[in-house]
Amino acid sequence: MTxxxxxxxxxxxxxxxxxxxLASLVLNAFLLGFAATEFFRIGKxxxxxxxxxxxxxxxxxxxxxxxxQTAADGLRPQVQAHIDRxxxxxxxxxxxVAAPRPDKAAIDxxxxxxxxxxxxxxxxxxxxxxxxxxxxxxxxxxxxxxxxGDR
Numbered sequence: 592m593t594x595x596x597x598x599x600x601x602x603x604x605x606x607x608x609x610x611x612x613l614a615s616l617v618l619n620a621f622l623l624g625f626a627a628t629e630f631f632r633i634g635k636x637x638x639x640x641x642x643x644x645x646x647x648x649x650x651x652x653x654x655x656x657x658x659x660q661t662a663a664d665g666l667r668p669q670v671q672a673h674i675d676r677x678x679x680x681x682x683x684x685x686x687x688v689a690a691p692r693p694d695k696a697a698i699d700x701x702x703x704x705x706x707x708x709x710x711x712x713x714x715x716x717x718x719x720x721x722x723x724x725x726x727x728x729x730x731x732x733x734x735x736x737x738x739x740g741d742r
Contacts, residue, residue: 640666640716647724647735655731662723666716673712680705 640663647656684701687693724732 640670640720643716643720650735651727651731652734655727658727659720659723663716663720666719669715670712673708673715677705677708677712680708 644660644663647659651659680701684698684705687698687701724735
């Protein structure tokens with residue numbers, strides 16, 4: 592009887608090992624795919640305005656993209672100031688939430704302040720990049736309209 596009981600246990604154990612290996616392979620494939628896409632990315636746009644710049648990669652001539660990226664780099668101090676203010680507000684939010692009797696109205700106001708700061712940061716970044724784009728030659732700007740649906 593012990594032999595009959597040991598076989599299902601061994602089979603279950605093998606099944607769990609198989610599932611564990613399968614999950615490991617799936618996770619490794621995902622991580623390798625993520626690493627490969629970042630490694631082979633051509634422009635390597637970095638910084639807080641990378642989302643605003645990524646859509647321009649490959650759509651503008653290199654010299655024009657460099658001009659826009661230089662303008663975006665000039666915005667970094669202002670963007671960093673927004674990020675610093677949001678960090679401070681998140682610490683304050685944590686204090687409000689951790690209170691023994693949290694004040695829901697104060698929490699809602701702090702969240703609204705954080706959202707307003709995010710909107711201000713995004714607006715400042717987008718306005719600066721749009722101004723840089725408007726300073727480009729008409730031929731470069733026309734390329735943006737031609738390729739805007741490709742990605």
